[in-house]
Amino acid sequence: MEMLANKKVLIIGATGGIGTETAKLLKQSQANLFMTSRNRKRLENLADELQVPKDQLFEMDVTDSRQVNEVADTIHDKHGQVDILINASGVGILKSIDKLTDEDFSHSLDVNLKGTFYLLRAFVPPMKESKKGMIVNLPGVLGKVPMAGAAAYAATKYGVNGLTKSVREELRRTEVRITNLYLGGTDTPFWDEIDMPVNRKKFVTAKEAGRAVWFLCQQPNSGVVSEMVLQPFNHQAI
Numbered sequence: 001m002e003m004l005a006n007k008k009v010l011i012i013g014a015t016g017g018i019g020t021e022t023a024k025l026l027k028q029s030q031a032n033l034f035m036t037s038r039n040r041k042r043l044e045n046l047a048d049e050l051q052v053p054k055d056q057l058f059e060m061d062v063t064d065s066r067q068v069n070e071v072a073d074t075i076h077d078k079h080g081q082v083d084i085l086i087n088a089s090g091v092g093i094l095k096s097i098d099k100l101t102d103e104d105f106s107h108s109l110d111v112n113l114k115g116t117f118y119l120l121r122a123f124v125p126p127m128k129e130s131k132k133g134m135i136v137n138l139p140g141v142l143g144k145v146p147m148a149g150a151a152a153y154a155a156t157k158y159g160v161n162g163l164t165k166s167v168r169e170e171l172r173r174t175e176v177r178i179t180n181l182y183l184g185g186t187d188t189p190f191w192d193e194i195d196m197p198v199n200r201k202k203f204v205t206a207k208e209a210g211r212a213v214w215f216l217c218q219q220p221n222s223g224v225v226s227e228m229v230l231q232p233f234n235h236q237a238i
């Protein structure tokens with residue numbers, strides 16, 4: 001396993017259910033954390049708990065390419081390239097096709113797909129140049145299989161799948177690793193606003209999902225875990 005101590009790890013969406021659990025474990029492993037959220041207060045509360053320096057926190061909306069580029073420039077100028085980029089941001093708008101609005105569809109695309117594109121475009125170049133680095137994405141099983149009510153969400157996550165795998169092809173002559181974690185239903189605030197009959201008690205816990213990300217961050221240098229699947233027992237979609 002690769003040691004995480006002093007590794008520069010940037011977590012996008014660190015205040016989310018999975019992002020927070022991942023951050024806690026990475027901190028325990030003495031990683032040097034950089035964290036983002038749109039909500040400064042929540043980010044600062046988490047940073048206080050984990051003792052992350054304030055200048056390593058960034059208020060950032062992934063739908064705004066300018067903000068993403070500014071954060072990337074600030075980190076690269078001051079600290080050099082990040083060793084690991086974890087994209088734990090995302091939105092879940094789960095509605096049947098007749099109920100999906102233009103705004104639902106556009107917002108899903110903006111956060112999940114365009115956000116991932118902006119992040120990759122900003123953070124991949126220094127990794128490509130040094131031929132080193134790791135990117136962990138969370139497309140979820142709905143990036144691979146369909147589900148009723150998930151047309152907009154799955155469209156974005158299938159997109160993330162195609163986007164990240166194509167970028168992987170561009171990085172073939174490097175040791176930059178791109179890992180996709182395909183999670184099934186995970187009990188986080190993601191589900192709070194979703195109107196769908198689900199049994200969250202049977203979901204993967206946020207802690208277990210965070211542990212999976214933490215594990216992936218420690219892949220041995222000799223190989224790549226290109227993907228991992230973690231799903232609830234009662235809903236094994238893959």
Ligand SMILES: NC(=O)c1ccc[n+]([C@@H]2O[C@H](COP(=O)([O-])OP(=O)(O)OC[C@H]3O[C@@H](n4cnc5c(N)ncnc54)[C@H](OP(=O)(O)O)[C@@H]3O)[C@@H](O)[C@H]2O)c1
Nearest residue numbers: 013015016017018037038061062089090140185186188190
């Ligand atoms: N929970 C599941 O069942 C499940 C299953 C498979 C995959 N996933 C994926 O796992 C990732 C994390 O999900 P989660 O369950 O931890 O959800 P969550 O608790 O709702 O957290 C989502 C995170 O995304 C951030 N975010 C939302 N919109 C953003 C924007 N425009 N710009 C920047 N950040 C934004 C939020 O940060 P702020 O609001 O603080 O800005 C929050 O930290 C998502 O990509 C999700 O699709 C989740």
